[in-house]
Amino acid sequence: MRPTRRTPLVAALLGASVMLAACSSDGRFMRPPSPNQTATIRTTTTLAPASTTTTAGAEIGPAPADAMVLAAPFETGQVIDARFTCKGANVSPGLTWSAVPDDAKEVVIALTDLDAPNYVHWVMAGLNPKRGGLTEAEVPDAAVLAKNGAGTLGYTGPCPPAGATHTYQLTLYAFTGPSGVTEGMDGLAALGVVAAGNVASATVTGTVSG
Numbered sequence: 437m438r439p440t441r442r443t444p445l446v447a448a449l450l451g452a453s454v455m456l457a458a459c460s461s462d463g464r465f466m467r468p469p470s471p472n473q474t475a476t477i478r479t480t481t482t483l484a485p486a487s488t489t490t491t492a493g494a495e496i497g498p499a500p501a502d503a504m505v506l507a508a509p510f511e512t513g514q515v516i517d518a519r520f521t522c523k524g525a526n527v528s529p530g531l532t533w534s535a536v537p538d539d540a541k542e543v544v545i546a547l548t549d550l551d552a553p554n555y556v557h558w559v560m561a562g563l564n565p566k567r568g569g570l571t572e573a574e575v576p577d578a579a580v581l582a583k584n585g586a587g588t589l590g591y592t593g594p595c596p597p598a599g600a601t602h603t604y605q606l607t608l609y610a611f612t613g614p615s616g617v618t619e620g621m622d623g624l625a626a627l628g629v630v631a632a633g634n635v636a637s638a639t640v641t642g643t644v645s646g
Contacts, residue, residue, distance in 0.1 A: 503535060503636075503638070504533065504534070504535045504536055504537070504608065504610060504636045504637065504638040505533060505534045505535050505638055506531065506532075506533050506606065506607075506608040506638040506639065506640050507531065507532045507533070507534075507569075507640070508529050508530075508531055508606055508640045508642070509529045509530060510529075510640070510642040511640070511642075512639075512640050512641050512642070513641065513642070513643075514642055514643070515642060515643055515644070515645075516529075516594060516604060516642035516643065516644050517529075520593050520594070521593040521594045521595060521644050522592075522593050522594070522595035523595075524593070526591075526592065526593045527572055527573040527591070527593075528547075528558060528560075528570070528572065528573055528574070528590075528591040528593075529572060529606075530569065530570060530571050530572040530574075531545065531569050531570050531606070531608075532568060532569035533565075533568060533569055533608050533638065534568065536565040536566075536610050536636070537610055537612070537635060537636050539612050539635075540565040540610040540611060540612060540635070540636070541565070541611060541612055541613055541614070542561065542562060542563065542564075542565065542610075542611045542613070542614060542615050543563045543564075543565045543608055543609060543610050543611070544559065544560065544561040544562075544563065544608070544609040544611070544615050544617060544630050544634075545558065545559070545560045545563065545570070545606070545607070545608055545609075546558060546559045546560075546606070546607045546609070546626075546627060546630065547591070547604060547605070547606050547607075548604070548605050548607070548627070549594065549596075549602050549603075549604055549605075550602070550603045550604065550605055550641070551596070551600075551602040551603060552596075552602065554585075554624065555585035556582070556583075556584055556585050556623030556624055556626070556627060557584055557585065557591065557592055557593065557594065557604070558584060558590065558591045558592070559581070559582035559584075559617060559621075559623050559626040559627065559630070560575070560579050560580070560581055560582075560590070560591075561579070561580040561581075561582070561615045561617035561626070561630070562576075562578050562579050562580035562615075562617070563576065563578070563579060564578070565610060575590060580617050580618065580619050581619060581620070582617055582619075582620070582621045582622065582623045582625075582626035583620060583621065583622055583623050584623055585623060589619075589620065594644040595644075595646070596644055596645065596646040597646045598646045599646055600645070600646045601643055601644070601645040601646070602643065602644055602645075602646075603641055603642070603643050604641065604642055604643070604644060605639055605640070605641045606639065606640045606641070606642075607637055607638070607639045608637060608638045608639075609630045609631075609634035609636075609637050610634060610635055610636040610637070611630075611633060611634055611635060612635055615629065615630055615633060615634075616629040616630075616633060617629055617630060
């Protein structure tokens with residue numbers, strides 16, 4: 437039998453096929469076959485999806501809701517004007533509030549002495565959240581007043597001992613139902629009720645020196 441001879445054209449075509457196979461690339465690569473392997477195994481590299489985390493690795497969450505805000509004639513840490521103390525007109529300050537929870541039905545205002553926590557200066561309840569504030573010395577018709585530390589209804593201003601500086605805290609409390617404060621309730625008892633039942637609060641503090 438004579439050996440088979442390849443024509444130059446056939447040889448050229450075979451060579452071109454080998455070169456194309458060697459140069460083509462579809463993103464895959466060959467790994468060495470195992471001793472008993474008869475079929476080709478193809479491994480494809482897949483890119484991972486973009487991360488939804490920050491560079492610190494924390495997931496990006498929704499922005500927090502607006503916090504309730506209380507504004508007074510003084511900012512936190514400032515001196516309270518003498519007009520609102522026992523040395524002045526002894527009237528309640530004008531206040532404004534915003535970002536009260538949508539489901540709030542009542543807000544309560546309280547003024548306490550952080551250096552004399554058993555003395556309550558003011559608890560006013562029964563306020564409509566949507567009114568947005570109070571004018572100076574205002575007592576709305578629907579307001580419910582607890583007794584202050586002096587034994588009277590409504591407001592009594594800061595009055596620290598001579599030579600002492602006390603810090604006073606104004607707090608706005610929001611409720612989704614009745615606060616539970618009743619007319620003439622003891623101030624400390626009223627504070628206990630509002631502290632236990634509110635759904636949101638906001639504060640402003642100021643100082644007064646005797």
